[in-house]
Amino acid sequence: MANILGALEVAKRALQAQQLAQEVTGHNIANANTEGYSKQEAVMVTTRPYANPTFQSRTTPGQVGTGVKISTIRRFRDDFLDLEIRKEKSDLGAWNAKHKLYGELEVVFAEPQDTGFNEVLNEFWNSWQELSVNPENFAIRSQLKEQAITLTTAINQINQNLRDIRLDINEEIKVKVDEINSIAEQIKDLNDQIAKVELSGDKANDYRDKRDLLLDKLSEIVNIDYNEMDNGMVYVRVGGRTLVSGMFLHKLEARHSNYDAQMVEVYWENTHDKPLLTTGELKGLLESRDDIVPHYQRMLDDFSKTLIDEVNKIHRQGYGMADSILSPPPGRDFFEGDSASNIKVNDDIIFDPNLIAASKSGRAGDGRIALEIAQLQNTLFDIGTKRNITFSQYYQGMVADLGVEAQRGKRMAENQDMLVKKLENYRESFSGVSLDEETSNMLRYQHAYNAAARFMTTIDEMLAKLIEDTGRVGR
Amino acid sequence: MFRITNKMMADKVMYDLNANIRKLDVLYEKLSTGKELNRPSDNPIDVTRSLQYRTTISNTDQYMKNMDTAISWMNFTDSALNDIDKILIRVKELAVRGATESNSEQSRYAIGEEIKALADEALNVANSSYAGRFIFGGYKTVKDPREPYETPFDPQTYNYEGDNGKMEIEIDKSVKIVYNFTGREVFVRGDKTLFQDLKELGDAMQGTSHLNTEQIEEKIEEVDDWIDHILKYRAMVGARVNRLERAKERMRDLNINNQKLLSEREDLDLPKTVSNLKTQESVYQAALSAAARVLQPTLLDFLR
Numbered sequence: 001m002a003n004i005l006g007a008l009e010v011a012k013r014a015l016q017a018q019q020l021a022q023e024v025t026g027h028n029i030a031n032a033n034t035e036g037y038s039k040q041e042a043v044m045v046t047t048r049p050y051a052n053p054t055f056q057s058r059t060t061p062g063q064v065g066t067g068v069k070i071s072t073i074r075r076f077r078d079d080f081l082d083l084e085i086r087k088e089k090s091d092l093g094a095w096n097a098k099h100k101l102y103g104e105l106e107v108v109f110a111e112p113q114d115t116g117f118n119e120v121l122n123e124f125w126n127s128w129q130e131l132s133v134n135p136e137n138f139a140i141r142s143q144l145k146e147q148a149i150t151l152t153t154a155i156n157q158i159n160q161n162l163r164d165i166r167l168d169i170n171e172e173i174k175v176k177v178d179e180i181n182s183i184a185e186q187i188k189d190l191n192d193q194i195a196k197v198e199l200s201g202d203k204a205n206d207y208r209d210k211r212d213l214l215l216d217k218l219s220e221i222v223n224i225d226y227n228e229m230d231n232g233m234v235y236v237r238v239g240g241r242t243l244v245s246g247m248f249l250h251k252l253e254a255r256h257s258n259y260d261a262q263m264v265e266v267y268w269e270n271t272h273d274k275p276l277l278t279t280g281e282l283k284g285l286l287e288s289r290d291d292i293v294p295h296y297q298r299m300l301d302d303f304s305k306t307l308i309d310e311v312n313k314i315h316r317q318g319y320g321m322a323d324s325i326l327s328p329p330p331g332r333d334f335f336e337g338d339s340a341s342n343i344k345v346n347d348d349i350i351f352d353p354n355l356i357a358a359s360k361s362g363r364a365g366d367g368r369i370a371l372e373i374a375q376l377q378n379t380l381f382d383i384g385t386k387r388n389i390t391f392s393q394y395y396q397g398m399v400a401d402l403g404v405e406a407q408r409g410k411r412m413a414e415n416q417d418m419l420v421k422k423l424e425n426y427r428e429s430f431s432g433v434s435l436d437e438e439t440s441n442m443l444r445y446q447h448a449y450n451a452a453a454r455f456m457t458t459i460d461e462m463l464a465k466l467i468e469d470t471g472r473v474g475r
Numbered sequence: 476m477f478r479i480t481n482k483m484m485a486d487k488v489m490y491d492l493n494a495n496i497r498k499l500d501v502l503y504e505k506l507s508t509g510k511e512l513n514r515p516s517d518n519p520i521d522v523t524r525s526l527q528y529r530t531t532i533s534n535t536d537q538y539m540k541n542m543d544t545a546i547s548w549m550n551f552t553d554s555a556l557n558d559i560d561k562i563l564i565r566v567k568e569l570a571v572r573g574a575t576e577s578n579s580e581q582s583r584y585a586i587g588e589e590i591k592a593l594a595d596e597a598l599n600v601a602n603s604s605y606a607g608r609f610i611f612g613g614y615k616t617v618k619d620p621r622e623p624y625e626t627p628f629d630p631q632t633y634n635y636e637g638d639n640g641k642m643e644i645e646i647d648k649s650v651k652i653v654y655n656f657t658g659r660e661v662f663v664r665g666d667k668t669l670f671q672d673l674k675e676l677g678d679a680m681q682g683t684s685h686l687n688t689e690q691i692e693e694k695i696e697e698v699d700d701w702i703d704h705i706l707k708y709r710a711m712v713g714a715r716v717n718r719l720e721r722a723k724e725r726m727r728d729l730n731i732n733n734q735k736l737l738s739e740r741e742d743l744d745l746p747k748t749v750s751n752l753k754t755q756e757s758v759y760q761a762a763l764s765a766a767a768r769v770l771q772p773t774l775l776d777f778l779r
Contacts, residue, residue: 032481106514112525112741122533129537133544133644136608136617325621365608365616366640371651377534378648396526403519410516421490425483432480439774 004466006066007459013067014452017044020070022445028433029442036213038077038431040205045071075205076431082212085423086219090280092416093220097284099413101165101292102406108161109296111399117154118399121392124151128374131358135367136321141353148345152335155304159340162297169289170263176221176282177254177266180243183218184236187211188249191233195246198232222280239276241268263289292405299398300340302384307391308335308343310376318357318369325362332357334373481773488766495759502752509743521740528737534648535730541644542723545654549716551605552656556709558600559669562593563702566673567695569593573680574691587680594673598633601662601670602626611658614640627658633670635659646722654715661708664700672697 021042031037049063110116127144134140190211197204211234218224218236224243226236233246242250252275254264266282267274277283315334323330332355337343349355358370380388386397504513515522572578573586601611608616612627615637627637635658642655662669676694679687 102516106516109515111515112510112512112522112529118526118529119533122530126533126537129541129645133541134606134608322621359614361614361638361640362621363614363616363638363640364619365612365642366614368643371643371645375645375649392526392530396523396530399515399526400519400523403515403517403522406514406516407519421486425486428480428483428486429478432478432482434478434480436481436774437478439778443778 004459004463006064008456008463010065010067011452011456011459013047013069014455015449017042017068017070018445018449018452022442022449024073025438025441025445029435029438032433032435032438036209036216037433038075038205038209038212039433041074041076042070043072043074044068072203073205075203075208077208077212078427078430081423081427081430082215085420085427086215086224088416088420088423089216089220090223092413092420093281094279094284094287095409095413095416097281097288098292099409101169101288102402102409104165105162105293105296105402106406108158108165109399109402117158118392118395120147120151120154121395123147125374125377128370131356132367132371132374135358135370136364138353141356141358144356145345145349145353148334149350152343152345155300155340155343159297159300162293162300163341166289166293167262169285169293173266173282173285173289174254174264176285177252180218180221180238180282181251183214183221184244184249184251187214187218187234187236187244188247190214191244191246194232204232220281222275222282223278239278241273241275296398296402297340299384299394303391303394303398304340304343305338306381306383308337310379310381311335311373314369314372314376315357317360319359319362320357321354321359321364323357323362329357329362484769488762488769491762492759492766495755495762498755499752499759502748502755505743505748506752510741511743512741525737525740528733528740532730532733532737535726535733538646539723539726539730542646542719542726545644545646545652546716546719546723548605548610548654549712549719552610553709553712553716555600555603555610556661556705556712559597560702560705560709562597562600563698563705566590566593566676567698567702570676570680570691570695570698574688574695584681587677589677590680591674591677594633594670594677595630597673598628598630598670601628601658602630609637610655611661612637612640613655613657613659614638614642628662628668628670633668633674635663635668646719647726652715652719654719656708656712661705664704669701672701 021044024040024042028039045068047066047069049065051063111118113119124147127140127147130140131137131144190207194204194207194211197207215224215226215234215236222238224236224238225240226234228234229246231246234244235242235246236244238252242248243252244250251269253267253269255267257263257265265274266277266286277286312333312335316331317329319325319329320332332348333346334349334356335343336346346355356370358368359366360368377392378390380390383389383391383394386394389397505511512518512522512525569586569590573583573590578586602609604610604616609627615622615624615627618625624636627635629636637658639657639659640655641653641657643651643653646652672694676691676698679690679694682690
């Protein structure tokens with residue numbers, strides 16, 4: 001015989017279950033735009049049925065259901081996609097850092113432009129040509145002096161800009177290290193919370209979402225690998241070495257470099273070990289600061305050094321306007337310095353342009369030295385690692401290299417971004433909240449709730465019938 | 476089943492709108508700068524070419540400037556030699572007249588004076604300067620207290636004080652040309668200067684005792700030789716000017732050609748860009764209206 005009070009229990013369970021499901025729906029809708037949120041679902045299962053013995057058989061008509069319950073609140077999440085996305089995000093971080101850098105370098109080497117370095121260099125050689133034609137002309141000497149100062153200032157400026165870019169990147173590296181530590185700290189705290197919640201058998205869905213989001217962010221900055229332990233905590237490694245292991249934290253540290261006091265190096269805290277970085281934004285930044293920018297600095301240094309040496313070599317053989325003709329040439333340098341940072345025009349020449357040694361014989365109208373220097377423009381040199389190249393070709397090659405690299409950086413950053421977007425799209429397809437879906441669920445649960453309430457009313461009426469109207473026969 | 480959520484649609488719309496805006500931005504930048512190339516990565520190969528053309532153009536501009544300077548210098552040289560030529564012809568006329576025996580001593584004296592005056596005039600021409608530079612002094616183009624040095628030819632002794640300096644300019648990559656003639660080349664033959672010869676002629680005219688016809692005849696022959704000599708140099712100046720004019724012409728053609736090539740690389744193809752812009756703008760408009768349609772409705776709009 002069925003148990004009418006049991007039926008009330010079924011109704012109650014139904015009401016509770018539908019209401020909880022509705023709450024989950026509300027939670028989904030509320031978090032439709034929350035970053036990192038995964039759709040949740042109240043998983044309904046039937047409660048344990050009981051056997052209903054009868055007169056004829058001990059077991060027929062069979063098991064009777066006892067209603068519904070929410071077995072768990074499930075989170076829609078695909079771990080494999082997460083792994084894939086984080087791997088690609090690391091590369092995206094690295095390319096983004098380089099893409100940004102090349103954008104800045106292209107501002108430094110702004111070409112082709114009427115005021116670009118290429119033109120400054122052309123003007124410099126032309127001024128020597130002018131002087132070779134009018135070696136005794138003071139106005140032309142002054143003009144050459146000005147052009148030479150423009151050239152050296154331009155070189156100093158480019159060098160300073162490159163240095164500034166490196167310093168900016170250096171600051172960014174410090175910030176990134178702080179960010180890694182802060183994320184690691186938060187992951188550690190979430191590990192704690194998740195383990196506590198899940199000890200009781202519940203699923204710490206929202207905490208897990210938060211932790212997954214942190215792992216996403218972390219993977220963009222450094223190359224990480226990670227795995228989840230049995231207690232629900234994650235074990236995160238950077239380059240094979242532990243960053244977070246459950247409740248333990250090994251921080252990174254940006255410490256001043258031994259080679260360059262203004263720059264920092266990244267170490268594991270309180271050790272002399274550097275993390276093994278293979279990709280990620282931090283790696284991109286370090287590569288930018290330590291390889292890419294210095295490459296251009298070095299090229300500019302080689303350029304400056306060769307320019308200083310070659311111009312001086314010839315200039316030393318000449319006479320200025322006031323030098324004694326009877327003595328050998330005074331051996332005056334035109335440029336001073338030996339690199340892009342300190343190249344400058346000889347102070348004496350700045351003070352008196354008549355000291356520019358244009359003359360080979362010492363005579364005022366002799367512009368042969370000036371002409372020899374002017375001809376350096378089309379002379380082939382070995383500059384740095386480049387063989388048989390003119391100064392202009394060297395600079396143009398540098399700009400071309402930069403252009404190709406910048407183009408590649410942009411393309412790679414865009415492609416990688418597209419790839420990550422695509423993967424995130426897959427994840428969103430699986431984990432994201434669809435308002436249409438939630439709305440239709442809302443209606444489903446509402447209808448079920450209404451029906452369960454009606455069922456309860458029906459049982460209530462049946463009980464009332466039994467209690468109030470039964471046994472009154474013949475009254 | 477591949478679920479599509481609202482966030483996916485919104486993201487996609489934003490991504491596409493962004494991509495559209497970026498393309499528009501590139502076109503706007505090109506239009507506002509008027510340049511196809513605005514940074515090295517726009518087209519590394521074309522940027523390098525453009526820099527090469529710019530350098531070549533700057534080079535050829537300077538070579539043309541050099542040639543202009545040399546041409547005007549030589550034109551001035553030519554006109555100086557022309558003056559000398561006129562003086563010599565006048566000297567010869569006077570000398571021939573003075574050589575006839577019928578002339579009185581006084582008139583020969585006067586002719587002698589005139590010849591000597593002409594010698595000074597020729598000296599002045601030889602000491603003349605162009606743009607502040609002595610044209611016949613070799614490298615000694617200006618007064619120089621170090622030597623000391625005043626003029627290419629000493630007005631007293633008529634001696635050459637300049638040097639043998641050859642002024643060279645570059646007129647093309649490692650092609651050099653000499654554009655001056657030294658006083659020694661033009662005005663010195665043997666161990667005497669033109670002016671000394673003329674002065675001697677003048678002195679011979681004024682010979683105190685008797686008319687030395689033979690000596691004068693000899694001197695007149697020398698004047699003839701000088702006329703030939705100067706003519707030879709005028710011809711050389713003319714030939715060199717012609718050569719420079721031709722070289723300049725060629726350089727100008729080259730320059731125009733390079734300017735054209737540079738412009739093809741660097742300058743904007745306006746019709747193409749504007750039509751691209753129009754296309755891109757309508758694509759953007761379409762994307763916007765699609766976005767408006769996609770982002771609007773949810774099931775809620777249709778439930779009562």
